[in-house]
Amino acid sequence: MRETLVLNASFEPLSTVTLRRAVVLVMQDKAVVEKAHPGLRIRAAAVDVPVPQVIRLCRYVRVPFRRQAPWSRRGVLMRDRHRCAYCGRRATTVDHVVPRSQGGADTWLNTVAACAEDNHRKADRTPDQAGMRLINRPFEPTPSDSLLLALGVSARETLPEWLPLPA
Known part of the structure; x- marks a missing residue:
């Protein structure tokens, strides 16, 4: 599975996180699942959470504007x-x-x-x-290109699971 896309409260893409981190954010009520893997769930004694593909933070995070992607x-x-x-x-x-x-x-x-x-x-x-x-x-x-590159997606591609659901 790919990493989970994290959206700001305003639905702007922020970054990606591991599945584990995404589940922790959801369980701490810091994020909500916007899109989940169909039919996959994480279950434990007191936990039943869909496996997230996209999560959205509940509170807006101010991100300083970057003119350049950092070199690495x-x-x-x-x-x-x-x-x-x-x-x-x-x-x-x-x-x-x-x-x-x-x-x-x-x-x-x-x-x-x-x-x-x-x-x-x-x-x-x-x-x-x-x-x-x-x-x-x-x-x-x-x-924004560097975020897409980190996700393994070129600027001309979009992962279908991250597209909005049809109305």
Whole structure:
């Protein structure tokens, strides 16, 4: 099962949490289940809760506006869908387009996902110096894109279980 989507009281997506955390929020009356997995329930001696796909917080949480998504290695791998920027195979590491030894920084526009072989072959050089071509150019995701990437969804996709129920 995927993680549970958490909505603010205003129905804006905030983040995702584990199933365990979602159930705790519901049981503490801090959230309500907006959408549950059909036919699945969590049962215990004094508990009978539907398995949540989407929960909504009961109280509004003020979230400071972010102009940029924070950079992370995990974020780069997700942004590039775990595909090597040089060959397209499965990526397991992050490569700096301009190496750190040449002044390159940990930024969205200077890092790409790479397989270990290509990362090792490129070594401490730029792609031009190594004679390698980038398949896709790095880009900076918006904060909402980074939330979707964390959920494993591209900005152009929506999970059907998170769509509103038909009226």
